[in-house]
Amino acid sequence: MPGAHVTRDEIENLIARAALGERAAFGDLYAHTSAKLFGICLRVLNDGAEAEEALQEAFVKIWRNADRYRANGLSPMTWLITVARNTAIDRARKRREAQPGLDAAEAMADAAPGPEAQAIASSEAARLDGCLAELDGSHAEAVRRAYLEGETYAELATHFDVPLNTMRTWLRRSLLKLKECLTR
Template identity: 65%
Template sequence: MAELTDIEGYISRVALGDRQAFASLYDETSAKLFGVALRVLNDRAEAEECTQEVYIRIWKAAGRYQQNGLSPMTWLITIARNRAIDRLRARKSGSSGLDEAGEIPDAGPGPEALAIASSERGRIMMCMSELPDERAEAIRRVYLDGETYNELATHFDVPLNTMRTWLRRGLQKLKECLTR
């Protein structure tokens, strides 16, 4: 694993058009950035495409990176997270109704699958309603909206470890409720 100073060096060299530095940066950071995209998008193929787009952006934006004593991974993760959220929003808005090949996409699950999903969704919603409002909201925001623990802690004005505890205990209560 590369040191943070190595990653900063790669970014600086990428800004100068160094393809070898770009390859090294990719080797050292792609697994983490793919993980960020996958967590937000919850779709492996889309996360792979997103990660490719992220590295194109990194190639183009490397000259704007400023070494400021903070982790360069924060900068890279922010690019990945923002791109994944952009894709998620585009997916939710349903852009054109056509897939990339210009064909009408598959209509989706059949009536039986929809009925099962609706029943499961109802059970989950019932269990979520048993949680305190702010904890249920935190779980929705982290697992459905892709927010980070730090963002949630800031939003709810609680320490980071408290947020982690809220999420862990909330998920335990959901699991208990769903197994009743």
């Protein structure tokens, strides 16, 4: 039933069944998660029509890659959110590249809380904030800018005045520390 709360195990089961090509399971997965994922796409793109297109594109990716979910170690919603967010960020980047006249302020993502921020359980948000606070300040800022604002590794390396490989190392190590913290 759309809108009803589903458990992590139920979502994992739907993803696993979708990986086997079960269209009904994929339909249920869409019904249970599309509203939240749409909110994430809308937050990134700030345009309803583009967010709908990004959502559809994200679900095509989810259908095609459902068999890869288990290998990544993420919770099912984190994986779905990551696919949707990355799809929306890719669309936003393509839009920026297609409109070179935008100044930096117009091209930046809005930092105000959006629909997805309201949908995330406050306890999980507080845990994540606590774990981010355990990181070095510049590393935490780099993680936020990369994964919440969609900045590229190259943009971050320039901003923090470090080599590109150093930025990759910062982000990789920071994500490992976050994962460790969130599993405590």
